[in-house]
Amino acid sequence: MATAPQQPPEVSSKPARKPTAPKPKAQGRASLRPDVSTLLGIALALAGIVGGLLLERGSIQDIAQATAAMIVLGGTFGAVLVTTPLPIVMRAFRALGGIFFEKTARPAAIAEALIQYSIKSRKNGIVSLESDAGAIEDPFLRKALSLAVDGTDLQELRTMMEIDIALTEQSAEAEARVWESAGGYAPTIGIIGAVLGLIQVMKHLEDIKEVGHGIAVAFVATVYGVGSANIFFLPAANKLRARMRDVTLIKDMILEGVVGIVEGRNPTLIRMKLESYNPKPVKRVPAKVGPVSAGRGAA
Numbered sequence: 001m002a003t004a005p006q007q008p009p010e011v012s013s014k015p016a017r018k019p020t021a022p023k024p025k026a027q028g029r030a031s032l033r034p035d036v037s038t039l040l041g042i043a044l045a046l047a048g049i050v051g052g053l054l055l056e057r058g059s060i061q062d063i064a065q066a067t068a069a070m071i072v073l074g075g076t077f078g079a080v081l082v083t084t085p086l087p088i089v090m091r092a093f094r095a096l097g098g099i100f101f102e103k104t105a106r107p108a109a110i111a112e113a114l115i116q117y118s119i120k121s122r123k124n125g126i127v128s129l130e131s132d133a134g135a136i137e138d139p140f141l142r143k144a145l146s147l148a149v150d151g152t153d154l155q156e157l158r159t160m161m162e163i164d165i166a167l168t169e170q171s172a173e174a175e176a177r178v179w180e181s182a183g184g185y186a187p188t189i190g191i192i193g194a195v196l197g198l199i200q201v202m203k204h205l206e207d208i209k210e211v212g213h214g215i216a217v218a219f220v221a222t223v224y225g226v227g228s229a230n231i232f233f234l235p236a237a238n239k240l241r242a243r244m245r246d247v248t249l250i251k252d253m254i255l256e257g258v259v260g261i262v263e264g265r266n267p268t269l270i271r272m273k274l275e276s277y278n279p280k281p282v283k284r285v286p287a288k289v290g291p292v293s294a295g296r297g298a299a
Contacts, residue, residue: 035102038239045231068193068221072228075189080181084174091171092178098243099236107250110141111274114257117145118267126261140164140251144258154262161255165248172244176237183233190225194218253277 053063081089117129130149136142143164147157197218201211253274260270 032101033104035100035239038100038235041235042231049227062216063220063223065217065220065224068197068217068224071193071196071221072186072189072224075192076182076186076225076228076233079185079189080178083181084178088174089178092175095172095175095240096236099239102243107253107278110138110250110254111257111271111278113141114254114261114274115267115271118257118261118265118270121261122264122267129261138254141254141258144254145261148258148262154259157262158255158259161251161258165251165255168251169244169248172240172247176240176244178237179233179240180237183229183237186225186229186233187222188225190222193221193225197221249277 050060053059084092117132120132121129126149129145133142133145133149136145140161144157144161147160152160195218197214197220201214201218204214205211256277257270257274260273
C-alpha cells in the first residue's frame with residue numbers, strides 16, 4: 001500500500017535570536033530633592049530676626065517697607081548688571097534652582113557602571129563598549145567613553161576631559177560671583193536708602209513725632225541691605241561653589257575610571273581607586289566564616 005510522501009517540517013521565516021550578553025547597568029540618574037539645609041537656614045534666620053523684633057515689643061509693620069525693599073533690590077541688581085555681562089546674570093538666576101534643590105547624584109552607582117564597563121572591555125575589547133557609550137545619559141561619561149572607544153590617545157583624552165572640567169568650573173564660578181557681588185553691594189545700597197529716608201525726615205522737623213517715626217523707617221533700608229546680603233546673597237554664592245565641588249569630584253572619578261579602562265587595568269584595582277572618590281562606598285556582604293576560637297582575641 002503506497003503512502004503519501006511526508007511533508008518537510010515548516011521552517012520559520014524569523015531568524016533565530018542569538019543570546020545576548022547582559023549589558024552593564026546604567027549609571028545612577030541624579031534626581032532633584034529640596035535642599036533642607038537651605039530652606040531650614042533661611043527659615044531659622046528669619047525666625048530669629050523677626051522673633052527678636054517681637055520680643056522687643058516691635059511689630060512686623062516696623063520692617064515691612066516696600067519702598068526700602070525697592071531701593072535695596074533695585075539698586076543692588078542695577079549695580080550687578082553694571083559689573084557683570086547680562087548672559088552671566090541670567091545664568092546666575094537660572095542657577096538658583098541649585099540653591100533650593102540638590103541633585104542626589106549616586107557616585108557609587110556610577111563607579112559600579114565603570115567597573116562593569118571595565119570587565120566587558122577586558123573580556124571583549126574596548127570596541128565592544130561602543131553601543132554602551134551611546135546609551136549613557138551622563139554627557140561627561142558618554143563623551144569620555146566615546147573618545148576611548150574611538151581610540152583617542154590617552155594623553156589627548158585626559159587633556160580634553162580636563163578642559164571640559166575646567167570650563168564647567170569657570171562657568172559655575174562666574175555664576176557664584178554674581179551673588180557674591182550682590183552681597184557686597186546690598187549693604188551699601190541699604191545705607192543709601194537710609195540716607196534718602198533721613199533727607200525726607202529733615203523736611204518735617206516741625207513735628208517731633210513724625211521725625212522719630214521717619215528715622216525708624218529710614219533705617220529699614222539698612223536692615224534690608226545687610227540682611228539680604230548675609231542671609232541670602234553671600235550664602236547662595238558659597239552654596240553654588242559647594243555644588244560645583246561635588247560635580248567636579250564625580251567628574252574626576254569618571255575620568256580616572258575611563259583612563260583605567262583604556263589602560264586595561266584590573267577591575268579590582270579600578271574599584272579600589274574609584275572608592276576613594278566616594279565617601280560612602282557600597283557595603284559589601286562579608287563572606288561567612290566559622291566561629292572564632294576563644295583563644296584568638298582581637299589585637
